[in-house]
Amino acid sequence: MQITQYTDYALRVLIYLGACPERRVTIKEVAETFDISRSHVMKIVNQLVSLGFVEGTRGKGGGLRLNRAPAAIGVGEVVRLMEPGFDLVDCFRAESGCLLSSGCRLKGALHTALQAFLAALDEVTLADLIVNQPRLRNMLGVIALNPSP
Amino acid sequence: MQITQYTDYALRVLIYLGACPERRVTIKEVAETFDISRSHVMKIVNQLVSLGFVEGTRGKGGGLRLNRAPAAIGVGEVVRLMEPGFDLVDCFRAESGCLLSSGCRLKGALHTALQAFLAALDEVTLADLIVNQPRLRNMLGVIALNPSP
DNA sequence: CACGAAGATGCATTTTAAGTGTATCTTTTA
DNA sequence: TAAAAGATACACTTAAAATGCATCTTCGTG
Ligand code: SF4
Ligand code: SF4
Numbered sequence: 349m350q351i352t353q354y355t356d357y358a359l360r361v362l363i364y365l366g367a368c369p370e371r372r373v374t375i376k377e378v379a380e381t382f383d384i385s386r387s388h389v390m391k392i393v394n395q396l397v398s399l400g401f402v403e404g405t406r407g408k409g410g411g412l413r414l415n416r417a418p419a420a421i422g423v424g425e426v427v428r429l430m431e432p433g434f435d436l437v438d439c440f441r442a443e444s445g446c447l448l449s450s451g452c453r454l455k456g457a458l459h460t461a462l463q464a465f466l467a468a469l470d471e472v473t474l475a476d477l478i479v480n481q482p483r484l485r486n487m488l489g490v491i492a493l494n495p496s497p
Numbered sequence: 498m499q500i501t502q503y504t505d506y507a508l509r510v511l512i513y514l515g516a517c518p519e520r521r522v523t524i525k526e527v528a529e530t531f532d533i534s535r536s537h538v539m540k541i542v543n544q545l546v547s548l549g550f551v552e553g554t555r556g557k558g559g560g561l562r563l564n565r566a567p568a569a570i571g572v573g574e575v576v577r578l579m580e581p582g583f584d585l586v587d588c589f590r591a592e593s594g595c596l597l598s599s600g601c602r603l604k605g606a607l608h609t610a611l612q613a614f615l616a617a618l619d620e621v622t623l624a625d626l627i628v629n630q631p632r633l634r635n636m637l638g639v640i641a642l643n644p645s646p
Numbered sequence: 647c648a649c650g651a652a653g654a655t656g657c658a659t660t661t662t663a664a665g666t667g668t669a670t671c672t673t674t675t676a
Numbered sequence: 677t678a679a680a681a682g683a684t685a686c687a688c689t690t691a692a693a694a695t696g697c698a699t700c701t702t703c704g705t706g
């Protein structure tokens with residue numbers, strides 16, 4: 349049982365942006381900081397932009413910025429939208445082959461558990477993740493406020 | 498986000514055994530009923546036996562039987578033991594490369610959510626899954642009580 | 647005792663989804 | 677107009693899960 353890096357990286361991007369609200373951050377910078385494939389971050393950012401979490405501007409001096417207040421970005425919301433699927437088991441997906449799928453109580457139990465999981469994440473917002481901004485910046489080795497002359 | 502078939506199949510085996518408490522069930526029978534690889538069921542059953550959930554007897558007339566009362570088999574317990582890992586994200590595993598892992602609040606939130614997930618499954622036992630035994634047997638197309646003459 | 651039915655064990659192969667790499671296009675500012 | 681950035685599209689690689697196959701062990705039956 350695991351969450352895709354895709355989703356975790358999305359949250360890392362949001363955390364990074366939340367830690368640097370005063371400037372635009374480039375995809376390259378994020379990818380290098382976390383040592384991730386640039387392509388992967390690309391895809392993630394594209395989705396974050398199309399979902400309205402992030403604003404991306406092209407061209408020289410461009411980059412990424414949060415498009416919502418951190419307190420208005422729920423972790424549960426992000427996970428729900430970014431994670432490719434929550435088909436915990438066969439029967440969650442249409443055309444399941446499982447003989448039991450019609451009346452299986454396990455199915456219901458797993459569904460309930462999944463809701464509990466997401467509900468727990470709904471209690472947390474991006475703002476909760478970026479308290480102590482100075483420490484975050486330090487961990488990330490973030491560059492000075494004004495990138496380069 | 499998904500659970501391995503390994504774990505779900507383990508629960509299917511337990512449900513099957515719970516539905517046929519009066520006789521021994523063979524691995525072949527389970528594999529064919531659910532249309533799963535026999536090897537896979539083998540591995541699963543082996544672990545279920547070594548964990549004490551199931552009793553396996555070899556030789557002619559052998560097969561599988563539950564080794565505990567259904568009400569004493571918690572779904573959460575089974576999932577915890579059978580699922581290969583609960584390393585939701587990078588940092589859950591030792592030697593994580595994530596820069597944030599030292600003080601990341603997301604990590605804590607995910608951990609809490611995972612606990613909520615498992616706690617929900619702890620509310621359910623195998624006995625809850627096999628109420629309405631006749632219907633279960635019907636769905637499984639289970640053979641008559643005495644296998645063959 | 648020998649045979650066949652069952653589980654136990656081990657290893658090699660296949661499959662699939664996740665992640666990575668590369669190329670090209672578009673936008674924007676210096 | 678050139679360089680810096682994101683956007684888009686496609687091909688490739690990787691790793692874990694699942695499957696297949698072969699062999700061994702155990703045990704009941706005739
Ligand atoms: S056993 Fe129950 S939970 Fe598992 S796949 Fe079949 S219907 Fe779904
Ligand atoms: S971002 Fe937080 S949760 Fe995700 S891997 Fe890094 S430390 Fe763990």
